[in-house]
Amino acid sequence: MSKARLLIVEDENLVARDLYNMVRTLGYEVTDVVQTGEAVLHSIARKKPDLALLDIVLKGNVDGIAVASVLWEEHNIPVVYITSFADDLTFQRAKLTEPFGYLIKPFEERELELTIETALYKARMQLLLKEKEQWLSTILRSIDDGIIVINPQGRVDFINLAAQKITGWSEIEALGQDLEKVFQLKGKAIGNHLSGVSETSESTLISRRAQEIPIELSLTSLSGEQDRNGGQVIVFRDITVRKKAEQELQESWARLKRTLEGTIQAISTTIEMRDPYTAGHQRRVAKIAEAIARELKIPESVIEGIRFAAEIHDIGKIY
Numbered sequence: 001m002s003k004a005r006l007l008i009v010e011d012e013n014l015v016a017r018d019l020y021n022m023v024r025t026l027g028y029e030v031t032d033v034v035q036t037g038e039a040v041l042h043s044i045a046r047k048k049p050d051l052a053l054l055d056i057v058l059k060g061n062v063d064g065i066a067v068a069s070v071l072w073e074e075h076n077i078p079v080v081y082i083t084s085f086a087d088d089l090t091f092q093r094a095k096l097t098e099p100f101g102y103l104i105k106p107f108e109e110r111e112l113e114l115t116i117e118t119a120l121y122k123a124r125m126q127l128l129l130k131e132k133e134q135w136l137s138t139i140l141r142s143i144d145d146g147i148i149v150i151n152p153q154g155r156v157d158f159i160n161l162a163a164q165k166i167t168g169w170s171e172i173e174a175l176g177q178d179l180e181k182v183f184q185l186k187g188k189a190i191g192n193h194l195s196g197v198s199e200t201s202e203s204t205l206i207s208r209r210a211q212e213i214p215i216e217l218s219l220t221s222l223s224g225e226q227d228r229n230g231g232q233v234i235v236f237r238d239i240t241v242r243k244k245a246e247q248e249l250q251e252s253w254a255r256l257k258r259t260l261e262g263t264i265q266a267i268s269t270t271i272e273m274r275d276p277y278t279a280g281h282q283r284r285v286a287k288i289a290e291a292i293a294r295e296l297k298i299p300e301s302v303i304e305g306i307r308f309a310a311e312i313h314d315i316g317k318i319y
Helices: 013-025 037-046 064-075 088-096 109-142 161-167 240-274 281-295 300-311
Strands: 005-009 029-034 051-055 079-083 101-104 146-150 156-159 201-206 212-221 232-238
Touching (some): 005 037, 013 051, 013 109, 037 064, 051 064, 051 109, 064 079, 079 109, 101 109, 146 161, 156 161, 161 232, 240 281, 240 300, 281 300
Parallel strands (some): 005 029, 005 051, 051 079, 079 101
Antiparallel strands (some): 146 156, 146 232, 201 212, 212 232
């Protein structure tokens, strides 16, 4: 496996030369040796290194700490600070850029090698994590279900496009807001459900435009425990179309039932007209059959069928 490529940023020529020789002795390739922060960007444009050995104090208007921020955040190049200054203020500033190593001059070859290898490994892991986070974020943002992630304080940390569309809250407006403000349920508080993992349930969401939207939702604890320490994930979907279809189906069934009852009644009346001497007999048989069926605890749908059949059990009289 080939050794990593390193960029050396050092404004003292003798120190830079010693560092160059040390790095080469350890088997690493040196992409460039520069002295100013301004020269760093020109250098990485020609040949991108795997890691930068960076002095904090540099010549010019841009110091090493400012350069380090650009290298990692914009170019994914990890940085190891090399400096003679170890005061608290410098160290605190350096920490803000999240360096992957920190060496105080002078140092030994072995110390340098261990720091470089550790920094390269940490950088690979962080880049892999960043890639997975971007991959996961892309999936969450593109799926049709609404997703809202809240932190342990009950504030919105993430809201995908589907959730924005359903709730009427944009991402910029929703982030940092209390969940109760962004996700309002009719007749109940969403906070009452935030107790770990819950089963899928139906409710009515009040959108930002005061629209009542039927939804199906589930709540899951990020920590996997029955508490709120790890935050919560709310997954929900708009079921307006499904509810409308269910309502239409119920109305259709009600119309069909009324039609069937009317047909049965017409047939029963026709039978009694053919045999007026037994008028009312079929209705009495139907009542007795229904009473027996209820005593036997037969399902309601079957009882209804028994009643209908009893009301026209003498249908042969029409012939």
